[in-house]
Amino acid sequence: MGLIRRLKVTQRDLERAMLGVSLRHHIRNEDIRKRTKVTDIARRIAKLKWQWAGHIACRTDGRRGRKVLEWWPCTGRRSVGRPPTRWTDVLARVAGIRWMRDAQDRSLWRRLGEAYV
Template identity: 75%
Template sequence: MTYGSETWSLTMGLIRRLRVTQRAMERAMLGVSLRDQIRNEEIRRRTRVTDIAQRVAKLKWQWAGHIARRTDGRWGLKVLEWRPRTGKRSVGRPQTRWTDDIRRVAGSRWRQAAQDRALWNSLQKTYVQQWTSIG
């Protein structure tokens, strides 16, 4: 379920859909129906599976640090800095970019912060917490 999740732009809608799918999978593993009315906390206690939001956020944070520290000139960092030169912008609120939630925690100079692994790892807990506290 988390294959390639490092490259997703995390949104509350996406996290909600992942959690619903995870709960459905856990219910299927235990052979429990929704009609049995067993609480999600009880199902999570029985399966002992990590919350998907926590896992996805942690993977993305680690990947962001890896990309920021990379110095071999591969495309990863170039794609992050790329700005398209298309004519008109679409109407409405801009879509969430991959770096928006990282910048919210680490600041606009997040790539410099990622160079210091101790600082980056300390910020990881804050980043993961923002996604696990949702719903």
């Protein structure tokens, strides 16, 4: 989550620079966002991630993208502590454990995507 946070901070800084507003002016970020009409970077990233996952799940040509998403590591012993979150864990939390099957139905996938984003 540190990367998303840094991107959001950078985006707010750039929006303030576009408008020529400094932090000393005490203008809220929401007001600046309304003025610039720029989409939030975190929302855009989440939307693109969801669309890409749906695109990969619908592929049937056997390319690497789908194989990488279906791969499950089996290295033997697990490391101490909480396991790192995989890319698909976030999708499975929203769409369910069988998210690849649900991605085949475009209307269902779009509805789930609206909830995700």
